[in-house]
Amino acid sequence: MSREPDRVAERYARRQVGDRYSMLRPEVWQTVHERQRAMLTLFARHGVRELPALRLLEVGCGQGGNLLELLRLGFRPEHLSGIELLPDRVAEARRCLPAALALHEGDALQAPIAEASQDLVFVATVFSSLLDDAFQQRLAEAMWRWVKPGGAVLWYDFTVDNPRNPDVRGVPLARVRALFPQGRIDRLRVTLAPPIARAVAPLHPALYTLFNTLPALRTHVLAWIAKP
Template identity: 55%
Template sequence: MNGSTEPQAVQARYARRDGAQDALRYQLMASPSALQAQQERLRALVKLWNAHGWSSLADLAITEVGCGAGGNLQDLLRLGASPARLQGLELIAERAAQARAALPAAVQITEGDATQALLAEGSQQAVLAFTLFSSLLDPAFQRHMAETLWRWAAPGGGVLVYDFVVDNPNNPDVRGVPLAELRQLFPKAQVQSRRITLAPPIARRLPAACLAPASALLYPLRTHRLTWLAKPA
C-alpha cells in the first residue's frame, strides 16, 4: 500500500480547486451558513462525547487527519483540549503552514501522507477525520486509511468522522460516504451517528436568521453525518 498514488492524486485534485473561493465560502465571519454548520457540528460533537462518558478533553490525546488550516483543532482547544496533547496531520504543505501559524506552538502539525505518520498503536483517545474519506477515491487506499486510524485509536476511544453522505454532482473530485460504508470501513466499531448540516447550496441562499430553524425543519435535506466509531475497551 506504500506504493499507492492516491496521496498524489488528492494533491492534484486540491490544486484544481479555487482556494480563494473556498476560503471565503468557509470563513465564519463572511459566511453565516458556515458559522451555522460549525455551531451545529460542535453541539453534536459534545453530545456524542458526553454520551460516551467524556466531560472533559483536557487529558485526552487527539489527532486530526487532514487538519487543513487548523480550524477544527482551534475548536477543540476552545472545548478544553490541551495543546500539548493535540496534533494535526495534513497532506497539503500550504494548509499545514496555515495551521502552524494559527495554532499554539505546542500543537504538533505534521505534513505528509497520514498513513506514514509515526503514531503508536492505541495512543489516541480520539482520531478525527472531517471530510477526509469523501476525498479518497481509491477504495483500497480508503480502507488502508480506515485501518490506520482504527489502529491509532485507544480502547475506550474511537474515530470521529464528519462527512457528507451523498455525491456532489458538481464536484467529481469527491464522493459521498454513507453510514453503511463507514460501518464496512470500521467493522468492529460501536457506532453512534447524527445527521447534521443543511445542504450547503441551500444554506448559502438563506438569510442568517433562517438557518437554524431551516436546518431543524428540513431534516431530509441534511447532507452530512457526524459519526462516533467507538473502540471497545
Template identity: 60%
Template sequence: MSRPAAPDDEARAVAERYARRDAQADARRYGLFDAAALQAQQERLRVMVALWRAHGWDDLAGRDLIEVGCGAGGNLLDLLRLGAEPDRLAGIELQAERAAAARRLLPPAVKLIEGDATVADVAPASQDAVLAFTVFSSVLDDAAQIRLAHAMWHWVRPGGGVLCYDFAVDNPYNPDVRGVPVARLRALFPRARAEVRRVTLAPPVARAVARLNPRLPAWLNALAPLRTHRLCWLEKL
C-alpha cells in the same frame, strides 16, 4: 478492472484535487463570517460535545487527540476551545501550504505532521480520538480508504474512537469528491460501535437562504431530510 491506487499515487491524486480548488473562494465560503458556514460549525460542535458526553466524557483535558486532514487548523482550534491540551493535540496535513497555515494559527505545543496519514509516525493505541472531517469523501480509491481507516483505527486506544464528519450523498457538480454513506463507514470500521447523528443543512440550500436572511439556515436545519452530512463516533471497545 483497474488496479487499486498505490499509497503514493492516491496521496498525489488527493493533493492534485485540492490544488484545483480556489483557495480564496473556499476561504469566503467556509469562513465564519458566512452565515451558512457559521451555522454548520456551531451545530457540529454541539453534536460533537453531545456524542462525547454520551460516551462519558465531561471534557477533553488529559485526552490525546489527532486530526487527519487538519487543513489550516480550524478544527484543532475548536478542540482547544473545548478544553483539549495543546501538548496532547496533533494534526496531520498532506498539503504543505495548509500545514504552514495551521502552524501559524496554533500554539507551538500542538504537534503538526506534514504528509500522508497512512504512513505517519503515530504510535499504536496512543489516541483517545482520531478525527477525520470531510476526508474520506476526498479519497476516491476504495483500497486507499481502507488503508487510511486501518491506520486511524490502529492509533485508537480501547475506550476511544474515530470521529468522522462527512457528506453522505454525491455532489453532481464536483467529480473530485464522493459521498460517504454510513454503511461505508461501518464497512471501513467493522469492529466499531457506531453512534450516528444526521447534521448540516445542505450547503447549497444553506448558502442560498442565508443571502435572504442569516437566520434561515438554523431554522431550515430543523428539517432532518435537508441535512446532508453525518457525524459518526466509532468507538473501539
C-alpha cells in the same frame, strides 16, 4: 504504493473556493456552531467529562481550524496533534497553532503515530475526497490502530454525491460501517445541505435553523465510532 495522496493534492490544487468557507458568511458560522453542539452532545453521551486529559489526533487537519476549536473547548495543546498532506496548509496551521501542538506533514499512512496512542482520532470531510476504495480502507485501518481500546474515531463527512464536483463523493453510513467493521457507531445527522444553506442563510440566519429541522435536508453525518 498508492498514488492517491498525489491525486488528492492535484485535485485540491485545481479547486477555486474563494471565500466559500469564510466565517463571515452566515451559513458557514451556523454550520460550524451546529457541528460543535452536536460534537458536545456526543461527548456527553459517551461519558467524556475531562477534555484536557484526552489525546486527540486529527487526520487531514488543513489550516488548523478544527484544532483551534478543540483548544477553545478545553483540549490541551500538548495532547492534540494533526496530520496534513498539503505543505501550504501545514504552514498556515503552524502559524496559528501553539508550538506544543504536533503537526505531521505528508501521507497519513507514513505518519509516525504509535499504535493505541490516541483517545480520539478525528477526521472531517477527508474520506469524501479519497476516490480510491483501497486507500480509504488502509487509512481507516491505520486510524483504528491508533485509537486506544475504549477510545473512538470521531467522524464528520457528507453522505451524498455532489454532481457539480467530480473530485469528491459522498460516504454513506453503510460505507462507514464497512470501513470500521469492529466499531460501535453512534451518529447524528447534521448540516443543512450547503446549496440550500448558501441560498437561505444570507436572507435571514434563522432560515438555516428552520430548514435544518427537516432531516431529509441534512447531508452530513457526525459519528462516534467506539473501539471496544
